[in-house]
Amino acid sequence: MRFSSFHNIKHTLAHWVIFGLSAVFTIILVSLVYATASWGSLPTVQSGSGLTATAWNDLIAHVNQSVKQASQVITVSGSNVGIGTINPGATLEVNGTIKSPKWNLIQVANTQPGPMPVTSSNFNTNWGTLRIFIAGSGWASAPGAIGMIVKLDGNIIGYSKGYTNEVSSHKAFVPNELIVNNITAGSHSIILESWNGTNSDANDPFTITITELPY
Numbered sequence: 001m002r003f004s005s006f007h008n009i010k011h012t013l014a015h016w017v018i019f020g021l022s023a024v025f026t027i028i029l030v031s032l033v034y035a036t037a038s039w040g041s042l043p044t045v046q047s048g049s050g051l052t053a054t055a056w057n058d059l060i061a062h063v064n065q066s067v068k069q070a071s072q073v074i075t076v077s078g079s080n081v082g083i084g085t086i087n088p089g090a091t092l093e094v095n096g097t098i099k100s101p102k103w104n105l106i107q108v109a110n111t112q113p114g115p116m117p118v119t120s121s122n123f124n125t126n127w128g129t130l131r132i133f134i135a136g137s138g139w140a141s142a143p144g145a146i147g148m149i150v151k152l153d154g155n156i157i158g159y160s161k162g163y164t165n166e167v168s169s170h171k172a173f174v175p176n177e178l179i180v181n182n183i184t185a186g187s188h189s190i191i192l193e194s195w196n197g198t199n200s201d202a203n204d205p206f207t208i209t210i211t212e213l214p215y
Contacts, residue, residue, distance in 0.1 A: 020077060031054060075109050101213035102128030109208040114200035120190040120208050128212040130180040134160050135207045137172045138200040146198040151191045170203055
């Protein structure tokens with residue numbers, strides 16, 4: 001029984017040694033591949049010349065650099081997560097650009113002259129939340145409220161209004177930013193229409209800017 005137990009222990013230790021060596025080899029191999037991709041190439045040694053100290057030191061430098069770069073991809077520090085930084089100072093800190101099909105900034109009308117109705121160029125969305133900024137101007141034939149109706153794909157989503165005390169005097173409407181959620185992906189357009197009998201002509205500019213956010 002003693003011999004059998006000793007044999008089992010040796011057998012188990014042998015398995016652990018093999019596992020450990022395999023893990024070390026895998027880490028070195030991955031580091032070398034990452035270093036090669038990051039630095040372009042690893043130092044070479046001529047056949048039969050042996051591994052020189054310079055070649056060995058260069059190899060270690062490549063591995064260290066690859067480990068350093070790999071650690072900067074995603075870092076967790078307490079409750080903070082960093083991408084491209086090893087010292088995140090916020091819940092999520094990104095050192096670089098962020099790309100998403102739902103992150104767009106589009107200007108579909110840039111000081112486009114009236115009169116109303118003013119129709120934007122078509123624009124595409126990707127299921128994101130829209131922030132629609134609108135601005136324009138107009139005039140009235142009598143003192144009172146003036147403004148415009150904002151329609152998205154034919155449906156009213158908001159207004160931009162103002163007031164004039166002067167007759168036939170062009171006045172800017174108060175700029176407005178409208179939030180639109182759950183809009184389907186695809187092509188859309190915006191129409192600005194006269195509100196409350198407001199008049200407009202080629203002297204009145206209209207602007208529509210859309211920001212799409214990924215939430």
